[in-house]
Amino acid sequence: MPKSLTVKTAKLPAAKAPLLVIYAAEGEAPAGAAGDIWAATGLDWKRLSSIGHFTGKPGQLLDIPAPAGLDADRLFVLGSGKPAAAAESAGLTAWADRGGSLMAKLAASGADKVAVIIDEPEAGAAEIAEIAAGLRLRHYDFDKYKTGKGKEENGKPADMTVTFSVKDKPATDKAIYARMAVAEGTMLARDLVNEPANILGPVEFAERAATLSELGIKAEILTDKDMANLGMGSLLCVAAGSPRPARMVVMQWNGGKKSDAPVAFVGKGVVFDSGGISIKPAASMEDMKGDMGGAAAVTGLMHALAARKAKVNAVGVIGLVENMVDGLSVRPGDIVTAMSGTTIEVINTDAEGRLVLADALWYTQDRFKPKFMVNLATLTGAIMVALGKENAGLFSNNDELAAHLFNAGQASGETLWRMPLGPGYDKLIESRFADIKNTGGRLGGAITAAQFLQRFVNNVPWAHLDIAGTGFASKESEINRSWGSGFGVALLNQLVADHYEG
Numbered sequence: 001m002p003k004s005l006t007v008k009t010a011k012l013p014a015a016k017a018p019l020l021v022i023y024a025a026e027g028e029a030p031a032g033a034a035g036d037i038w039a040a041t042g043l044d045w046k047r048l049s050s051i052g053h054f055t056g057k058p059g060q061l062l063d064i065p066a067p068a069g070l071d072a073d074r075l076f077v078l079g080s081g082k083p084a085a086a087a088e089s090a091g092l093t094a095w096a097d098r099g100g101s102l103m104a105k106l107a108a109s110g111a112d113k114v115a116v117i118i119d120e121p122e123a124g125a126a127e128i129a130e131i132a133a134g135l136r137l138r139h140y141d142f143d144k145y146k147t148g149k150g151k152e153e154n155g156k157p158a159d160m161t162v163t164f165s166v167k168d169k170p171a172t173d174k175a176i177y178a179r180m181a182v183a184e185g186t187m188l189a190r191d192l193v194n195e196p197a198n199i200l201g202p203v204e205f206a207e208r209a210a211t212l213s214e215l216g217i218k219a220e221i222l223t224d225k226d227m228a229n230l231g232m233g234s235l236l237c238v239a240a241g242s243p244r245p246a247r248m249v250v251m252q253w254n255g256g257k258k259s260d261a262p263v264a265f266v267g268k269g270v271v272f273d274s275g276g277i278s279i280k281p282a283a284s285m286e287d288m289k290g291d292m293g294g295a296a297a298v299t300g301l302m303h304a305l306a307a308r309k310a311k312v313n314a315v316g317v318i319g320l321v322e323n324m325v326d327g328l329s330v331r332p333g334d335i336v337t338a339m340s341g342t343t344i345e346v347i348n349t350d351a352e353g354r355l356v357l358a359d360a361l362w363y364t365q366d367r368f369k370p371k372f373m374v375n376l377a378t379l380t381g382a383i384m385v386a387l388g389k390e391n392a393g394l395f396s397n398n399d400e401l402a403a404h405l406f407n408a409g410q411a412s413g414e415t416l417w418r419m420p421l422g423p424g425y426d427k428l429i430e431s432r433f434a435d436i437k438n439t440g441g442r443l444g445g446a447i448t449a450a451q452f453l454q455r456f457v458n459n460v461p462w463a464h465l466d467i468a469g470t471g472f473a474s475k476e477s478e479i480n481r482s483w484g485s486g487f488g489v490a491l492l493n494q495l496v497a498d499h500y501e502g
């Protein structure tokens with residue numbers, strides 16, 4: 001990948017560059033402005049595409065060096081897939097994928113200046129903005145700890161400028177600006193997830209989140225002492241074994257009407273999860289630097305909402321702790337009291353995320369009386385057993401909120417699958433000694449974890465997203481090759497944009 005990527009737009013038919021990119025749909029010749037460019041080469045489309053085995057499927061490439069009749073050194077013809085009529089159901093995610101696929105081709109080409117002609121009738125501002133975002137998200141690479149030699153871009157230009165030639169430049173620029181704000185939020189979340197725990201502890205994470213004040217977000221940091229005064233015995237017991245103190249960050253973006261109750265997002269931020277005294281096996285324990293994926297998504301979302309000046313009042317609350325093994329660690333059998341007053345018997349110190357969220361959720365509803373709360377957490381291995389890496393688990397006490405979230409998932413490509421809640425599962429977390437215990441046994445582990453959280457939402461419309469399978473080491477896609485995925489940012493931005501703005 002080139003080190004830096006600049007995305008620009010120009011009004012059709014402008015944009016000259018050493019590398020020119022046009023598209024052709026499945027079974028069709030380049031059309032419109034792309035057709036004009038093709039005509040200038042004087043080449044025979046039928047012959048060239050058949051010899052090049054080019055059918056127009058996404059990802060296909062005809063690479064034509066030194067094309068006659070053009071200033072460009074090179075012409076790329078890329079497949080854009082099914083023509084519009086046949087592809088109607090594809091939605092916007094297909095356009096982002098097109099951008100991701102394009103980035104991979106451009107990086108391999110070694111070009112530094114690229115002009116991309118987008119002249120399909122179905123490519124409006126929103127669609128082109130998706131292409132641009134896909135380009136940007138595929139370009140993302142967490143390589144800050146690769147010194148010198150190892151860096152991939154050696155021998156290739158460090159900077160790339162891609163100019164999209166479009167019909168309506170002002171509308172496209174506006175759409176790209178808003179969509180890039182969301183992509184930036186996703187990349188912020190990826191950065192936070194990818195960063196190792198020795199660099200990003202609770203204090204450092206909190207400081208990073210507080211820098212969102214530059215975008216007009218009001219950010220407060222609660223220290224461990226503040227949380228002790230609030231009675232957050234549940235969250236704090238997780239941090240007891242770490243020399244690095246717990247933090248909570250409260251981020252507020254007030255872009256809506258003053259009188260409007262906010263929407264609230266709550267994230268699990270375990271910067272490292274060793275399991276504590278109920279210690280995890282060594283295999284893949286390094287992945288537990290990503291156990292703050294929920295908090296990262298909330299932080300990225302707040303960035304996105306502020307950067308695109310969303311017309312909504314939104315609150316983001318993240319609970320930041322490190323779960324370590326120490327003489328001061330919480331023990332199995334210990335009983336702690338949450339801020340709500342509920343007593344919790346800690347059966348397994350590795351079921352720590354729910355202990356963090358218990359106080360974060362209670363605090364959020366108590367202080368902000370939000371319209372709803374959505375929490376995100378890399379909460380259970382069990383959700384991966386149930387859903388793999390295809391969907392995050394969706395649990396909710398409110399059918400309308402659940403439907404809004406499901407639909408936002410389909411639209412954004414960050415998909416969800418709803419899981420059940422119910423009194424039968426709730427029974428499994430009754431404790432012999434305290435009000436509840438923090439594990440419900442082997443069966444239905446993702447569900448009993450959700451039941452635990454529900455004890456702390458106090459009848460507020462609420463949804464829990466278990467992102468253990470999607471927050472990191474998730475499946476590769478055209479727009480994501482990073483370990484930390486940033487899952488949740490695009491999804492929740494979509495939720496807000498579709499239902500809670502204006």
Ligand code: BES
Nearest residue numbers: 291348350351378379380381382439468
């Ligand atoms: N952070 C883990 C869940 C996890 C595991 C996320 C693997 C991503 C990848 C969580 O804190 C945990 O340890 N959960 C336990 C709960 C159990 C002890 C009831 C689990 O899922 O095994």
Ligand code: MN
Nearest residue numbers: 273350351352
């Ligand atoms: Mn754990």
Ligand code: ZN
Nearest residue numbers: 270273291353
């Ligand atoms: Zn955890």
